[in-house]
Amino acid sequence: MKNFVQCGDTLTLPAPYAVNSGDAVLVGKIFGVAVAAVANGADGEFKTNGVFDVPALGTDVAAVGAALYWDSVNKRLTTTAAGNTRVGVAVAAKANGAATARIKLDETVA
Template sequence: MKNFVQVGDVLDYTPSAPVAGGTAVAIGKRVGVVVKSLAANEQGALRVSGVATLPKVEGDALTQGDLVYLNAEGLITKTSTSNTPAGYAAYPADAGVATAQVQLNG
């Protein structure tokens, strides 16, 4: 196929500030996870599909399939207002638990 570019589960990403590997970041109206730590203005890989374990708002209880969002603090939450769509809860996560497994939007 002449117009095929790439599979699309990992995209090139260049942060304006240093970012640690495994960190969820907003790219426009979507979320990706930085594959390995990057310095400011260093191009690297950003995973935009698949399931990732990410830090979440501990007060939120997630049911499998709940839509989830990335807030300004870099935490997964059920609150949609002013937050970036991240995907959905791949598995349940109780309130009081610090992480959630998220199926990224892709």
């Protein structure tokens, strides 16, 4: 197909802040996980689908299938929808006190 560009599993995006490999970012309505370290404002490669362990609010509890949201202020996942952007679902239970949540990234961020 002559108009095909790419699969979209990995996108080149401008980092909204300096990130290390494995750090998550929200760029507009695109949520991704950095493939490598990227300087603030520089273009880098970000995975936009798949399953990742991402920092999360320690006091949150999430069952498998629970919606997860990105807290852009604290740069972590949360189960709190208000003021945050939905970015995926929990694919493993997250207990109170756990510092990360296992998330399957949404294909489209709402």
